[in-house]
Amino acid sequence: MSASPDRRAVDPYAGALISETDRLAALIEPADPETAVPTCPGWSLRQLQRHVGRGHLWAAQMVASGATEMLDPREVAGGKPPAGGPDVAAQWLRDGATALLDAVAAAGPDAPVWTFTGPKPSAWWVRRRLHEAAVHRADVAIALGVPFEIAPELAADGVSEWLGLLAARPAGDEPPLAEGATLHLHATDDVLGVAGEWMIRSDGGRVVWEHGHGKGDAAVRGSAADLLQGVLRRIDADDDRLQVLGDPEVWRTWLSRTGF
Template sequence: MSESSAASPAAALVTENDLLAELLAGADLTLEVPTCPGWTLQQLLRHTGRGHRWAAQMVASGATEALDPRDVAGGKPPADDPATGAQWLRDGAGELLDAVDAAGPDAPVWTFTGPKPAAWWIRRRLHEATVHRADAAIALGVPFEIDPAVAADGVSEWLGLLAARPAGDEPPLADGASLHLHATDDGLGHDGEWMIRGEGGRVVWEHGHGKGDAAVRGRAADLLQGTLRRIPADDDRLQVLGDAGVWTTWLARTGF
């Protein structure tokens, strides 16, 4: 999880991916996913499992540029069988962990944010599985429960991706504007608060408490879903203080 966390991203990836697989194993895969417009659960399964293999194959080859997803070996799940599709999903996460172990966690590899150690992909795929588990839970009408530390690290990982983006014409925060996120779960401490600012058209952030132009409070699970636009900006699970427009503009301009 976060670089300061003692928890294992590899173990968390297995746990989160298994929970997603369990949801899909008994599901009607033709069901539409409201939070991924145009997708069914089958497409969500294929996207996540192929993504694990995509990362694994780049790690294994020491890739210096992105692999075309169409070239991913084993990139399609077994057709029309939720149980075998779920196992295919589990196997994909295993392939990534095996690839990182074989290459070494510090081996350089292509990522969205430039060359990084191979272990970077474990954390990235952990949070991809986490968010798509939320998508599946929403589609199936079941609660999305997650360890608060994993959810909080998901927020941090997402902010790290946003901070790596170059300046654009429509930055998420105007220069000097600020947004404070505060997880209300017990025990998160420093890892459960984020101060985010706009600087030169880019996003900068750090853990900590402070007064922002807007503040959003809620459980880490709900902040994760809120920042990734899985629940509405004004959802009752989130308390928005200050200038709500800062929060809604941020969400409108932080699509992936």
């Protein structure tokens, strides 16, 4: 048997992808698969698990093939858990993360591949799938009524990754921020420093952001975990875990115009 590709080549996110996918699988496995997921309307835990697992395999197949166009998710090989109990489905979910890391290591982390934001190095998908798994773990935690716990550094990186996706979008008719308006996000975790502050503005209708401290038209403060859930609309705009200073309408408009 040939040796597995060296997954260390896709650090620093490889280990986190494995860990987050494992935590997600472990949370879903003992639960009723028909449990509704309120933050993903119309989905059950079974559908959420399939979505994440298929997404891992979808990214893996695009990396392995050097895709220059988006692969139809319906054409993903093995895109559904194999027959068996919850343990089989949980392992299938974990195996999807492994498949992506193996594909990136085999192709090379710098190999170009299609992404939502244009051609990018294949390792781009590791970070993307990591944060997809983390946010959907929040969905499962909410559905099951258990705490969502995540390291502040990882949650803050999730906020930055999401802002990067928004910044890559072309300008639209309804920009998230009015021209000249600014939104400041401030994570209250002591360990983060500048990595836990974001200044966001609009430039010709496109999102522009940078790490830093400053006065915005609106400022939103909370733990990195709560800010991550906030910007991805897993908790309400006026949730008590978030402190909104300045014009709250700036924050509400931002959320209403930054959907998936």
